[in-house]
Amino acid sequence: MSRILVTGSADGLGRLTAEALLTHGHDIVVHARNARRAGTLAPLVDRGAELMVADLAVREEVLRLALELRGAEPLGVVIHNAGVWSGSAVMPVNIVAPYLLTALLPRPRRLVYLSSGSHYGGHPTTGGVDWRGHRAGSYEASKLFVTTLAAAVARRWPDVPSNAVDPGWVPTRMGGRNAPDDLDLGHQTQEWLATSDDPEALTTGGYWHHRERRQPHRSVNDEAFQDELVRVLADETGAALRG
Numbered sequence: 001m002s003r004i005l006v007t008g009s010a011d012g013l014g015r016l017t018a019e020a021l022l023t024h025g026h027d028i029v030v031h032a033r034n035a036r037r038a039g040t041l042a043p044l045v046d047r048g049a050e051l052m053v054a055d056l057a058v059r060e061e062v063l064r065l066a067l068e069l070r071g072a073e074p075l076g077v078v079i080h081n082a083g084v085w086s087g088s089a090v091m092p093v094n095i096v097a098p099y100l101l102t103a104l105l106p107r108p109r110r111l112v113y114l115s116s117g118s119h120y121g122g123h124p125t126t127g128g129v130d131w132r133g134h135r136a137g138s139y140e141a142s143k144l145f146v147t148t149l150a151a152a153v154a155r156r157w158p159d160v161p162s163n164a165v166d167p168g169w170v171p172t173r174m175g176g177r178n179a180p181d182d183l184d185l186g187h188q189t190q191e192w193l194a195t196s197d198d199p200e201a202l203t204t205g206g207y208w209h210h211r212e213r214r215q216p217h218r219s220v221n222d223e224a225f226q227d228e229l230v231r232v233l234a235d236e237t238g239a240a241l242r243g
């Protein structure tokens with residue numbers, strides 16, 4: 001049994017992941033952007049989940065969340081699930097918040113980052129990226145960055161399995177009701193990577209789709225690009241990734 005944070009668990013895959021992990025007896029920390037969205041998590045809180053509230057698009061709120069989590073019982077696993085498809089919050093939510101939480105929280109036993117098949121369309125360049133979200137960001141690039149972050153963490157912290165998951169195009173609010181992939185398969189890989197003792201689930205640096213390891217965009221495993229991304233995010237946020 002492990003204490004597991006699932007970011008963005010008010011809806012979609014994050015909520016389904018949190019519900020399934022709760023059903024399997026894990027200690028779950030659910031997370032919503034604000035008090036109103038937190039209200040929708042009442043059924044999970046009634047079942048024993050702990051609740052955290054922070055808007056991941058707002059840098060100060062991410063820093064406060066990290067501080068609150070540092071003051072609480074350590075997390076065994078963090079599933080960086082929260083994500084947005086378009087608009088100015090893309091970079092802050094999809095890459096800056098996962099980076100900051102990774103850099104500022106004590107090392108957990110496992111890390112899971114939500115990627116996407118869209119990451120193949122991202123440009124592996126950090127120049128000119130608007131990390132603060134003053135203008136609309138590229139979803140494809142944000143997912144390439146977060147997939148690269150998962151691989152960079154795997155390299156730096158070899159004792160902490162750190163993996164990225166493409167959940168498939170599934171029918172959530174983001175995916176749309178006509179999305180063709182299987183909604184259950186869309187969250188099961190995250191749960192497996194977070195909790196299974198299967199030796200495959202304990203490997204690190206993978207890019208997974210439905211429990212199969214796939215080859216990500218070639219820049220993901222380019223150590224120079226990993227180092228550049230981590231350096232740029234450290235400069236941008238003032239938080240260094242140890243190790």
Ligand SMILES: NC(=O)c1ccc[n+]([C@@H]2O[C@H](COP(=O)([O-])OP(=O)(O)OC[C@H]3O[C@@H](n4cnc5c(N)ncnc54)[C@H](OP(=O)(O)O)[C@@H]3O)[C@@H](O)[C@H]2O)c1
Nearest residue numbers: 008010011012013033056057082083116169170172174175
């Ligand atoms: N669905 C797909 O087909 C698909 C495909 C590939 C990858 N993914 C990835 O899978 C992850 C989950 O996606 P989903 O399909 O479940 O999307 P979703 O149904 O739109 O849910 C996204 C979750 O993230 C939360 N979130 C968004 N912005 C936030 C913010 N500023 N602060 C705090 N929480 C925030 C949302 O909260 P609210 O409900 O309050 O907005 C919601 O709980 C994302 O990282 C996404 O990129 C999804």
